[in-house]
Amino acid sequence: MNSDRRYPETVSGPFEKPTVRFTDREDREIEIRPYDGSESEYEALAEMYVEFDPSDRAQGIPPGQESRVRTWLDGILADDCHNLIAWDGDTAAGHSTLVPDGDDDYELAIFVLQDYQEAGIGTHLIESLLGYGHSEGINCVWLTVERWNHAAVSLYEKVGFETTGAESFELEMAIRLGEDE
């Protein structure tokens, strides 16, 4: 949206790459792997977002109705996007996504289902997505976050995001995964 966006000069990483398997703080076996494009994975993700607690929405996403969830998912699960899903067996527990912004850079978002929050899944989801994105040739990633969402801001800072825009309602943060060509 802003082609004049600033990115940190320092390269962050390297990050882990999917597939990532770990035991979360609630002793659940979690596996993070790229979305495979199948109908069953799409449906599992749609189910996760239909169950999503409205109070955990951020800046209007995920949308509140199933039909809107599906329209939104169709956009961010397109071939030019990069998506990881955190699985607890057949249940989609979390999702992280990189969506192209039209300027060769990518917008990042991450969602963890309420029952799976504060168990270490979000950190793995974001780190493995950054590792995955870098392996796909992505150098610059940005996001926006509501400024009162301190837990999210702390997570983003921990992995290397820096605040690049603070003059608006939302904080804008960015990270560099590689040097520009």
Add this chain to the structure above:
Amino acid sequence: MKVLVGVGSPNDSPAAIEQAIRRAAMVADELTVAILSPETATGKSLDATVAAILDEQEITASTHHIEEQPGSGLVDLAEAEGFDEIVLAGGQTSPMGKIRIDNTVEFVLLNAHTTVTLVR
């Protein structure tokens, strides 16, 4: 009711402009379209866009150019001329689909003494 609709924030699409004007016209007895002039847009093409929308929708409205900062210009105009409501397009989204509140919308929300409507 006297309604001021502001169009031409950097992220306003023609569809968003049309939606905002139509929504404002629904509640207005007297409608003014304020054309904001961000450095990125050329005032002339926006004039034509607004004129075409008013013509197609058969909406009667006066137009007004805001030459200064769009947010403060809108608030000043609303106060000076006794408007009851300010309407803005407020549904711009990022590539991810996140709603974004731009600086103009934020300024108007925080500083206007009138009701402010964001159209989605």
